[in-house]
Amino acid sequence: MDKKLTIKNGKNKIRESSVFYTVNTIILVIISLVCFLPFLNVLSVALSSAGFQINFKPEGFTLYNFKYVFQDVAFWRAMGVSFLVVICGTALSVIVMFAAAYALSKRDFPCRKGLMVFFIIVMIFSGGMVPNFLVVKTLGLNQTPLALILPSVVQVYNLILIKSYLEGLPGELEESASIDGANNLQIMFKVLLPMSMPCVASVSLFTAVTLWNNYTSALLYLGTAEKWYPLSLYILNYINSQPDILSGTMEVIQ
Amino acid sequence: MSSRKNKLTLVDKTKKYKSLIPFVIPAVLFALVFSYLPMVGILIAFKDHPNFLRYEVFEAFSKSKWTLANFEKLFSDPDILKYIGNTLIISVMKIVILFPLPVILAVMITELRSKKFSKLVQGLVFLPHFFSWVVIVGIFNNIFGMYGPINNIGSALGMDPVHFMGEPGWVRWLVVILSGWKEIGYSSIAYIAAIMSIDPALYEAAKIDGAGKFKQIWKITIPSIMPTIIVMLIIRIGYLMDAGFEQVYAMLNPNTLETGEIIGTYVYRLGFLAGSTDYGLSTAVGLFNGVISLLLILGANYISKKKTGNGVW
Numbered sequence: 001m002d003k004k005l006t007i008k009n010g011k012n013k014i015r016e017s018s019v020f021y022t023v024n025t026i027i028l029v030i031i032s033l034v035c036f037l038p039f040l041n042v043l044s045v046a047l048s049s050a051g052f053q054i055n056f057k058p059e060g061f062t063l064y065n066f067k068y069v070f071q072d073v074a075f076w077r078a079m080g081v082s083f084l085v086v087i088c089g090t091a092l093s094v095i096v097m098f099a100a101a102y103a104l105s106k107r108d109f110p111c112r113k114g115l116m117v118f119f120i121i122v123m124i125f126s127g128g129m130v131p132n133f134l135v136v137k138t139l140g141l142n143q144t145p146l147a148l149i150l151p152s153v154v155q156v157y158n159l160i161l162i163k164s165y166l167e168g169l170p171g172e173l174e175e176s177a178s179i180d181g182a183n184n185l186q187i188m189f190k191v192l193l194p195m196s197m198p199c200v201a202s203v204s205l206f207t208a209v210t211l212w213n214n215y216t217s218a219l220l221y222l223g224t225a226e227k228w229y230p231l232s233l234y235i236l237n238y239i240n241s242q243p244d245i246l247s248g249t250m251e252v253i254q
Numbered sequence: 255m256s257s258r259k260n261k262l263t264l265v266d267k268t269k270k271y272k273s274l275i276p277f278v279i280p281a282v283l284f285a286l287v288f289s290y291l292p293m294v295g296i297l298i299a300f301k302d303h304p305n306f307l308r309y310e311v312f313e314a315f316s317k318s319k320w321t322l323a324n325f326e327k328l329f330s331d332p333d334i335l336k337y338i339g340n341t342l343i344i345s346v347m348k349i350v351i352l353f354p355l356p357v358i359l360a361v362m363i364t365e366l367r368s369k370k371f372s373k374l375v376q377g378l379v380f381l382p383h384f385f386s387w388v389v390i391v392g393i394f395n396n397i398f399g400m401y402g403p404i405n406n407i408g409s410a411l412g413m414d415p416v417h418f419m420g421e422p423g424w425v426r427w428l429v430v431i432l433s434g435w436k437e438i439g440y441s442s443i444a445y446i447a448a449i450m451s452i453d454p455a456l457y458e459a460a461k462i463d464g465a466g467k468f469k470q471i472w473k474i475t476i477p478s479i480m481p482t483i484i485v486m487l488i489i490r491i492g493y494l495m496d497a498g499f500e501q502v503y504a505m506l507n508p509n510t511l512e513t514g515e516i517i518g519t520y521v522y523r524l525g526f527l528a529g530s531t532d533y534g535l536s537t538a539v540g541l542f543n544g545v546i547s548l549l550l551i552l553g554a555n556y557i558s559k560k561k562t563g564n565g566v567w
Contacts, residue, residue, distance in 0.1 A: 032375050035379050038393045039381075041396060045396055054403075056403070099278070100278045100280070103277040110264055115282070127296055128295075128543075129526070130295070130533050131291075131292035131537060133525070136288075138311050150284070153284045153288070154281060154288065213384075213385070213500075214500075215386070235392065239395065
């Protein structure tokens with residue numbers, strides 16, 4: 001009697017968990033579709049002729065939109081600016097943050113605590129848009145692509161990530177390198193940087209994505225210097241001026 | 255040995271790491287110039303209409319009078335109060351509606367049995383995070399557009415088409431929906447990591463005791479990741495005054511300013527758009543926002559550290 005009951009109970013459990021598993025899978029498929037379908041829609045819009053109602057497949061298939069966008073000189077220029085900003089900005093930011101993290105990862109580095117507070121303040125408080133703009137303007141950086149790179153060099157969160165990664169590395173390699181006569185710069189580039197590749201790679205990815213997507217700096221600092229507009233701001237202006245199929249095409253390309 | 259280490263004086267430390275000091279200097283300089291120098295510029299909030307368009311920065315600064323009028327206006331102008339209200343409403347909507355969803359998603363993803371399917375789902379739900387707000391707003395302009403899929407489905411069901419992006423009544427909901435679509439997947443990473451680190455023996459024991467799936471989730475998974483949930487919630491509340499400038503600015507149009515304008519976009523409009531420029535007021539509003547945010551973040555971090563032992567720093 002007792003035994004039968006447990007078996008029956010066990011069967012119920014198995015049935016319950018397989019129902020749970022099926023329902024769970026179905027809901028996750030729906031969620032994945034919700035995440036994916038908007039991209040399908042914009043792709044369809046980009047491949048369609050004007051004047052159709054478009055859901056998730058192209059209507060009146062055409063490559064005209066792509067051709068049009070690819071022939072647009074301003075589009076390529078914006079793309080070039082974006083690449084320039086992402087490559088230079090990421091390299092500069094990651095190297096500067098890595099160097100600082102290297103120094104700050106030493107427990108006995110002078111004023112270590114004070115310097116960390118100094119950087120954390122940067123993370124949680126800012127002068128605001130107008131003062132930021134005035135500093136950039138006073139330095140003569142406004143209307144130049146440097147305004148898209150230099151103000152975002154200090155990424156405190158990345159500094160903290162790299163610093164804690166370096167603190168976790170074994171110190172022996174660094175020591176033996178310095179016994180072999182390597183200076184700090186050599187240690188940083190030849191020992192620590194290769195050893196912390198996983199961390200540096202993910203931090204670089206974050207920084208690159210942030211720089212590629214960011215349009216606020218361009219909006220604030222570039223003013224009328226349209227030749228330096230990055231792709232994000234170029235598309236935003238395009239969407240605002242003529243919300244049609246072509247903007248969809250640009251989004252696909254991005 | 256270790257006690258001697260702690261007793262190193264500043265001079266000893268400096269001697270020991272003399273050659274490392276240049277490594278921290280570039281970062282300090284960048285922070286001083288691009289973050290601390292603007293903080294001095296906050297003084298502009300106490301100036302009466304400085305004209306930076308006409309004069310050089312320092313000349314414009316010294317030519318304008320000191321005043322508290324900007325702050326008086328900040329606390330009395332009905333428009334500004336409305337925008338502060340919009341900011342709070344949008345932020346609270348985002349927290350109440352969106353905060354629990356990544357937790358649920360993480361639980362669901364970790365309950366999947368097939369590793370491949372789980373990776374696929376994770377890939378798809380993380381994807382939107384990597385796109386610019388500009389692109390996402392553009393995509394949803396189509397989706398919610400007059401001839402987009404949503405209105406197509408609506409008209410198939412016999413409803414009148416709605417111009418969602420231009421309706422003051424819809425804009426806050428759309429801000430929440432788009433923000434959720436972009437960030438829920440990515441926010442679930444922290445919870446997925448937390449769930450992965452739960453000891454599987456707990457679930458084995460629960461199964462032997464005859465606990466079903468829901469009971470296991472409710473009694474083991476959720477309590478185990480509660481510290482993570484609490485830290486995330488406190489940090490999120492710390493950013494209450496930030497309703498998302500990049501998102502909202504890309505979404506707003508003249509029709510939806512009334513219900514959609516937030517402090518960030520208003521500060522931008524006052525400081526940078528021709529016709530309504532008022533640098534003093536813009537800086538004052540920004541300062542007000544910044545100070546409240548600072549207090550909230552410091553408070554949140556303090557509570558988080560005290561309650562759970564973890565903070566952002």
